Amino acid sequence: MPDIEPLRSAAPLREFVKDLAGLLARKPEEAAILRDGGALLGRLVARDDWLPESCAQPHPQRYSQYLLHADSAQRFSVVSFVWGPGQRTPVHDHTVWGLIGMLRGAEYSQPFHRAPDGTLAQAGPAVRLSPGQVEAVSPRVGDIHQVRNAYEDRVSISIHVYGANIGAVRRAVYEADGTRKPFISGYSNDFLPNIWDLSKTS
Amino acid sequence: MPDIEPLRSAAPLREFVKDLAGLLARKPEEAAILRDGGALLGRLVARDDWLPESCAQPHPQRYSQYLLHADSAQRFSVVSFVWGPGQRTPVHDHTVWGLIGMLRGAEYSQPFHRAPDGTLAQAGPAVRLSPGQVEAVSPRVGDIHQVRNAYEDRVSISIHVYGANIGAVRRAVYEADGTRKPFISGYSNDFLPNIWDLSKTS
Ligand SMILES: [Fe+3]
Ligand SMILES: [Fe+3]
Ligand SMILES: [Mg+2]
Numbered sequence: 001m002p003d004i005e006p007l008r009s010a011a012p013l014r015e016f017v018k019d020l021a022g023l024l025a026r027k028p029e030e031a032a033i034l035r036d037g038g039a040l041l042g043r044l045v046a047r048d049d050w051l052p053e054s055c056a057q058p059h060p061q062r063y064s065q066y067l068l069h070a071d072s073a074q075r076f077s078v079v080s081f082v083w084g085p086g087q088r089t090p091v092h093d094h095t096v097w098g099l100i101g102m103l104r105g106a107e108y109s110q111p112f113h114r115a116p117d118g119t120l121a122q123a124g125p126a127v128r129l130s131p132g133q134v135e136a137v138s139p140r141v142g143d144i145h146q147v148r149n150a151y152e153d154r155v156s157i158s159i160h161v162y163g164a165n166i167g168a169v170r171r172a173v174y175e176a177d178g179t180r181k182p183f184i185s186g187y188s189n190d191f192l193p194n195i196w197d198l199s200k201t202s
Numbered sequence: 203m204p205d206i207e208p209l210r211s212a213a214p215l216r217e218f219v220k221d222l223a224g225l226l227a228r229k230p231e232e233a234a235i236l237r238d239g240g241a242l243l244g245r246l247v248a249r250d251d252w253l254p255e256s257c258a259q260p261h262p263q264r265y266s267q268y269l270l271h272a273d274s275a276q277r278f279s280v281v282s283f284v285w286g287p288g289q290r291t292p293v294h295d296h297t298v299w300g301l302i303g304m305l306r307g308a309e310y311s312q313p314f315h316r317a318p319d320g321t322l323a324q325a326g327p328a329v330r331l332s333p334g335q336v337e338a339v340s341p342r343v344g345d346i347h348q349v350r351n352a353y354e355d356r357v358s359i360s361i362h363v364y365g366a367n368i369g370a371v372r373r374a375v376y377e378a379d380g381t382r383k384p385f386i387s388g389y390s391n392d393f394l395p396n397i398w399d400l401s402k403t404s
Contacts, residue, residue: 022275054393067396070398072277073227168398190395192395193393194392196279199388
């Protein structure tokens with residue numbers, strides 16, 4: 001089994017999962033999910049003492065996306081994105097609502113607009129996220145972006161929440177000329193941290 | 203990270219989790235949970251080709267309980283119990299509803315009745331579970347039992363579902379004279395199998 005130490009305390013993540021499930025059970029509109037879920041995520045990333053080491057490891061060649069929790073009904077998933085120095089995503093969409101909370105380091109998110117003729121153009125300047133800050137994406141508020149580590153010499157980590165089992169969602173990446181290519185991201189981890197054992201963690 | 207191969211197909215477990223979440227979302231009475239959830243569990247344990255190897259490993263000294271999935275709101279948890287040859291639980295209770303589906307090998311469940319004066323007595327004969335069979339426990343239908351591997355020379359595995367995050371529930375084990383001792387079981391695994399990556403598993 002893994003040679004990585006278990007969690008000291010998964011309580012903040014467990015509380016976040018519980019609170020978000022409670023929010024979604026009330027079947028709010030997307031705007032309320034982004035507002036109230038964003039506040040919950042902001043509280044989660046206001047502290048950086050709970051992310052399991054196993055889900056904070058950079059990969060030398062590419063960014064990593066570690067599933068932390070998937071909801072039973074796949075109403076949502078929580079993922080840790082780990083950017084090695086200088087790493088970036090392709091331009092991509094999500095097709096579902098998403099919330100991005102900066103935990104460690106910093107990242108830039110560059111929004112794009114896709115014109116009816118298929119061409120891509122930057123939609124305003126890149127947004128810089130610092131620890132504790134939260135950003136939203138969705139087909140309604142802007143769904144296409146490219147994300148990169150703000151640093152060339154250190155790891156950055158953001159916590160993402162999506163309105164689906166995001167690793168299994170059929171979505172797209174885009175080339176510079178706007179060409180759309182089907183994309184299913186999957187996850188980097190074959191094992192999730194056990195955040196549910198209150199006999200070991202507080 | 204773990205040196206154990208990822209799942210070939212987690213689809214049956216993923217479907218079970220989704221279907222049980224759907225059942226519980228309708229807020230049924232306990233009797234309906236045991237009946238309809240029991241049918242879902244029966245379907246899950248009717249085949250034995252989906253349990254991750256990491257959650258099928260016996261421990262030489264004691265039975266193992268591997269968390270497979272915890273619901274976001276801790277409405278339920280799914281656990282694989284692995285009995286090494288001749289291993290058994292203490293006499294114990296659950297305090298919440300539970301369903302036990304036999305996956306591999308066989309086990310005996312001996313029910314107990316606790317009299318108002320605190321003494322324990324066997325409540326009828328032990329029930330033998332064979333692969334595909336499902337049994338229920340709860341404070342309503344009988345909550346105290348002792349479970350043991352039916353075999354002295356091989357591993358048996360049953361899949362348990364409980365109406366809570368069972369590893370964190372404050373419950374009890376009982377000595378032969380009926381003495382009640384507080385008990386929180388925890389889990390044997392620090393990492394859960396990632397059953398949500400449909401890009402790797404079908
Ligand atoms: Fe994104
Ligand atoms: Fe039991
Ligand atoms: Mg869940």
